[in-house]
Amino acid sequence: MSESVTLPPSSEYAVEHLKREIAFMEDVAWGLAGCGDEYALLQAPMFMTQIEFAQKTLQHVEEGIPFTQLWYPGVPEFCTAMDLHWDGFTRVTLSGPLAYLVPEYLLKMLEESDMTGLPGDVCTLRRFETAAMLAGKFPRPTSAVACLHPCDGVSVFQSACEQMFPDTPMFWADSPYDSNERGITYYAGELRRQVEFLEKHHNKKLDWDRLREVIAVTDTQYELWKEFDLLKRNTPCPMGSWSGYPIHHMLQNCAVTNAAPVTTEYLKSLIAYAEKQVAEGKGRLENEKHRCLFMDIAPTWVGSITKILEEECNAVVVVDGMGDSRPYTPIDLTSEQTILEGLAKRYCMDTPMIRVSHGTLDAMLDDLRANVVDYNLDVVIAPGHIGHKDVQAAQGILRDTCREMGVKLLEFNYDLFDPRYTPEEEMRKILTQFFDAI
Ligand code: SF4
Numbered sequence: 193m194s195e196s197v198t199l200p201p202s203s204e205y206a207v208e209h210l211k212r213e214i215a216f217m218e219d220v221a222w223g224l225a226g227c228g229d230e231y232a233l234l235q236a237p238m239f240m241t242q243i244e245f246a247q248k249t250l251q252h253v254e255e256g257i258p259f260t261q262l263w264y265p266g267v268p269e270f271c272t273a274m275d276l277h278w279d280g281f282t283r284v285t286l287s288g289p290l291a292y293l294v295p296e297y298l299l300k301m302l303e304e305s306d307m308t309g310l311p312g313d314v315c316t317l318r319r320f321e322t323a324a325m326l327a328g329k330f331p332r333p334t335s336a337v338a339c340l341h342p343c344d345g346v347s348v349f350q351s352a353c354e355q356m357f358p359d360t361p362m363f364w365a366d367s368p369y370d371s372n373e374r375g376i377t378y379y380a381g382e383l384r385r386q387v388e389f390l391e392k393h394h395n396k397k398l399d400w401d402r403l404r405e406v407i408a409v410t411d412t413q414y415e416l417w418k419e420f421d422l423l424k425r426n427t428p429c430p431m432g433s434w435s436g437y438p439i440h441h442m443l444q445n446c447a448v449t450n451a452a453p454v455t456t457e458y459l460k461s462l463i464a465y466a467e468k469q470v471a472e473g474k475g476r477l478e479n480e481k482h483r484c485l486f487m488d489i490a491p492t493w494v495g496s497i498t499k500i501l502e503e504e505c506n507a508v509v510v511v512d513g514m515g516d517s518r519p520y521t522p523i524d525l526t527s528e529q530t531i532l533e534g535l536a537k538r539y540c541m542d543t544p545m546i547r548v549s550h551g552t553l554d555a556m557l558d559d560l561r562a563n564v565v566d567y568n569l570d571v572v573i574a575p576g577h578i579g580h581k582d583v584q585a586a587q588g589i590l591r592d593t594c595r596e597m598g599v600k601l602l603e604f605n606y607d608l609f610d611p612r613y614t615p616e617e618e619m620r621k622i623l624t625q626f627f628d629a630i
Contacts, residue, residue: 203253203328203331203332204328205327205328206253206328206329206330206331206332207250207253207254207331209327209328209329210246210249210250210253211250213246213287213288213290214243214246214247214250216290216294216297217239217242217243217246217288217289217290218243220239220289220290220293220294221236221239221240221243224236224239230465231432231465231476234461234462234465235438237457237458237461238289238438238441238442238449238458239289241442241446241448241449241452241454242283242288242289242446243288244448245280245283245288245446245447245448245449246283246288248277248447248448249277249279249283249331249447252277252279252331253331253332257277258276258334258335258394259276259277259278259279259333259334260276260277260278260279260333260334260335260336260337260390260393260394261279261280261281261330261333261335261336261337262278262279262280262281262336262337262338262447263280263336263337263338263339264280264281264282264339264444264445264543265339265341265342265444265539265540265543265546266278266280266337266338266339266539267383267386267535267538267539268444268447268450268451269406269407269410269450269535270383270386270387270390270398270403271390271447271450272406272450272451273398273399273402273403273406274391274394274396274397274398274399275396276390276394276396277447278337278447279331279333279447280445280446280447281321281338282445283445283446284321284324284329284330284331285317285320285321285324286301286317286320286492287301291320291492292490292494292495293495295493295495295611298492298493298609298611301320301323302316302609302610302612304320304323304324304327305319305320305322305323307323308322308323308326310322310348312578313578314348314579315343315345315577315578315579315608315609316578316579316608316609316610317345317579317608317609318345318346318348318349318579320609321349321352322348322349322352325352325353325356326356330356332357332360333357333360334360334393334394335360335361335362335363335389335390335393335394336357336360336361336362336363337362337363337365337386337389337390338350338353338362338363338364338365339364339365339367339539339540339546340364340365340366340367341367341540341546341549341550342545342546342549342550343545343549343579343580343581344579344581345579350364361389361393363385363386363389363390365379365382365383365385365386366382367379367382367540367546367550368540368550369550369551370550370551371540371541371547371551371555375540375541375551376533376536376537376540376541377533377536379536379540379541380529380532380533380535380536381532382536383535383536383539384528384532400528400531403531404525404531406451407451407523407525407531407534407535408525409451409456410443410450410451411522411523412456413443413451413455413456413459414443414517414520414522415522416456416459416460416463417436417439417443417459417517417520418517418520419463420436420439420459420462420463420466420517421436421516421517421518423463423466423467423470424436424466424510424511424567425566425567425568426470427475427480427483427568428474428475428476428477428480428508429475429476429477429480429483429508429510430465430466430467430469430470430474430475430476431462431465431466431469431476432476432477432498432502432508433484433486433494433498433501433502433508433509433510433512434486434490434494434498434509434512434515435462435515436511436512436514436515436516436517437489437490437512437514437515438515439458439459439462439515439517440514440515440544441514442454442455442458443455444539444543475508476502476508477502477506477508479506480506480507480508481505481506481507481627482505482506482507482508482570482627482630483507483508483510483567483568483569483570483571484501484507484508484509484510484569484570484571484572484573485509485510485511485512485560485563485564485567485569485571485572485573486509486511486512486513486573486575487512487513487556487560487572487573487574487575487583487590488512488513488574488575488577488580488583488608489512489513489514489544489545489608490512490514490515491606491608492608492609492610492611493611493616496611496616496619497619497623500616500619500620500623500624501623504620504623504624505623505624505627506627507571509573510567510569511563511567511569513544513545513548514544516544516559516563518559518562518563519541519542519547519555519559520538520542521534521537521542522534523535523538541555545580547559548582548583549580549582553589556582556583556586556590557589557590557593560572560590560593560594561593561597564597569599570599570600571599571600571601571602571630572590572594572599572600572601572602573601573602574586574587574590574601574602575602575603575604575605575606576603576604576605576606577606577607577608578605578606578607578613579608580608584605587603590603591603600626600630602622602623602626604622
């Protein structure tokens, strides 16, 4: 650590925690490297870059280098183009991949979040965040940038952030109600103010030509993602459940992978694997009987639900709420305004959860219809996560839409982040009874 830097009080524990987390991830990485499973090893780049992400944040905190905190859905392209490191709320809140991979780690996080005293109907992710913040796991950023969406829990958390870091300048982008032209123009204005905010508080100037270069790379990566998704239309599906989820993560949620060559290589390796599977007529499941749309992001207990679905029900989640490239379109690089509008669409209208949680239900229903047809699906799983009141409220319309399309719909209540809410045995009963019945 540089001698001239004195860490602010809340960063001391964050440093300690970051070091423990990095050591833990390195241990898990050893296990992954030695597993010898070709399919699991496809995810190694995603995992290794999480370690790099945490290390880079640690370096910034220890050496007193300014960085910003980007709460999803931020615009990482701005930071990449400005050469400005950002720490991500999902990295801190979910400890990168640890919450998904290590059940004991998740349980500890849940016990900590129980202690916050926040009401049980606030999304557990927001309770994780608050617990992490109260414990001092968030390194104090130089600035923070976020969007006042996708859900009511964000506003609760906004106040907690402002109280915890009263001297940190924060920018909260306001999202429009509609996804139409007017909404895009409005959010583009918010993004222009976001750029000005970052320039002011980090004493850096955004070079728009550099931003064009960065976007040209991310546009290519979104195109590769679409190429990969086309391969998943094959029956049997060449990939296992939730295979698009890490792609979203690398494109939008990680500072060291946004517009980075590692992400392009990762996408190419997925395509190569899927192509080989298709050429050999192989699916990830030996006996694929059902192809599903899971209308939500992957639960932190994704490992156990995948096992039940794939091994006991012969069902594969071909598309999920986060791993779907469909909404994204290339960005018009002609002028500053067209760039801002393209980014507004990408990070407000297209990105998961915020896409379906504002405005009318059209995006949710259009996605459902298109996914069912394009991927030849026979099952829609539309679980009602405790915080996704929009999906819960839409259950009747979803039921009618599935009936019209002749596909089966499974609805149940659960908590995306807390497996205690619907214990594994209960989940097994719900899933196996449903698939036995169809
Ligand atoms: S997972 Fe859904 S409900 Fe929870 S914080 Fe994110 S958008 Fe809100």
